[in-house]
Amino acid sequence: MGDTKRIGILTSGGDCAGLNPTIRAVVLRAVEHYGWEVIGIQQATHGLLKDPPAAMALQPQQMSPLLTAGGTMLGTTNKGNPFAFPMPDGTLIDRSEDMIDGYRKLGLDALIGIGGDGSIAILRKLAQQGNWNLVGIPKTIDNDVGVTERSVGFDTAVNIATEALDRLQFTAASHSRVIILEVMGRDAGHIAISAGIAGGADIILIPEIPYTIDNVCAIIKERQSKGKNYSLIIVAEAVRTEGGDPLTHTDGLGECRLGGIGQYLSEQICSRHVAETRVTVLGHVQRGGIPSPSDRLIGAAFGVAAVDLIAERQFDQMVTWQNRQVMSVPIADAIAHYRAVDPTGTLVKTARGLGIYLGD
Known part of the structure; x- marks a missing residue:
């Protein structure tokens, strides 16, 4: 378990069903099993730009309503690349160090980032620059994050x-x-x-x-x-x-x-x-809307696995769903290529077998 005591969690990119059950799983595993503190960062990395950072301590007793709640209790954003951040006058500036400073102010030992391939790629770049201990959880309704068969939000x-x-x-x-x-x-x-x-x-x-x-x-x-x-x-x-x-x-x-x-x-x-x-x-x-049972299950499995990776000090990893179980892969592998529909895959063959027109 190392000396980890205080971890952060944020949701980044577009919202989807299943984010709140994932947050719930992280908090229950981290607090009740390991005795850690969990700090929820609000509005994704934008929360790190505030002074003090926009964040809240998350407790197990807050988690019960989250199982069936859509969206994310922490808020999110899909705007504002830290390395080319839009300013009111229309200019773009690098605010990555400001976000890294916000992370340090929170005194975090590790961060769990829930996002799609774009969000996780940005978080990884921040983690490398700021020497953060990062674990990623894939979420996207598009289900196109590489090397995972399922992402949070797709089933709903x-x-x-x-x-x-x-x-x-x-x-x-x-x-x-x-x-x-x-x-x-x-x-x-x-x-x-x-x-x-x-x-x-x-x-x-x-x-x-x-x-x-x-x-x-x-x-x-x-x-x-x-x-x-x-x-x-x-x-x-x-x-x-x-x-x-x-x-x-x-x-x-x-x-x-x-x-x-x-x-x-x-x-x-x-x-x-x-x-x-x-x-x-x-x-x-x-x-x-309300997350489907499958998204609740995936969120729970991913949340528990992400906390366990931190306990094992396995960082720069993303949890994935492969062959009916949770595994982990290097984030670099997960974001290297997005996962398109395979034109020769099972679903395409199934659709054509049913007489559905898919194209040429």
Whole structure:
């Protein structure tokens, strides 16, 4: 166990279901088993910039409501790279040393960072510069963190997307329409293909597999010829136009965001007079709500394992789920490559075996 007595924990990047159960597991294991202090850092690394740092002591008695609570009690942010931090005048400055100083003010012996590949990569860079003892826990609804089969938040997002397809099927059939469900997936199509299979989609479009509008329309027409008067399409937000152009929009703060592929598909289908279409963009509904039992289990397993790694003084490691058990890998290996949907993998073969159109 070494001389570890006081550990920090933060959540970074986009929120998702399962973060609070993960925090709960860390606190219960660290406090009740090892007798350590756990300090929750608020608003991710931004909390370290405040003087004093924005942080709170976490106690087991606070943890009971967290098992079913969505989001993160610590708050989070996916903005403000410490090494190119945006200032009010629009300039970017390096504030990494300010964050490292905040960590030192808290007197931490180690830090557990819960984040996606981008967040964990930044935390690792800070840890190397500041000589922090870091352990990572993967979370992302996109499930694209390398070398882990599951990340916190993915299962709940799939459940929500599947439920959306279940609901949309009835209205699509009632009005003889094609309904397009656009789901999240910044780089990978894991949500789309998993929910598409589970929710009975007729067409699944993911960024890993190219498609043509003509083939999409042909599938819809084929179904119509067989008396199937409606079709369900699920598409990941990162899917590009048939010509390969990304679909993005700029929000009121000047941020460039993915979105619009559902509307693009709708317009292309309608312009060919194939069917009447409607589009549902699921958006942040996928991030929120009560975590599924699977995300609670993954969060619990990851939280306990992360604390145990600290006790064993195994740092610069990320916990992973592989072959039905928790393991750990060097963070460098985990962030080296993101995990896309394998075009030759089991889910793709399953979808095609069911007659679902996935692309060419």
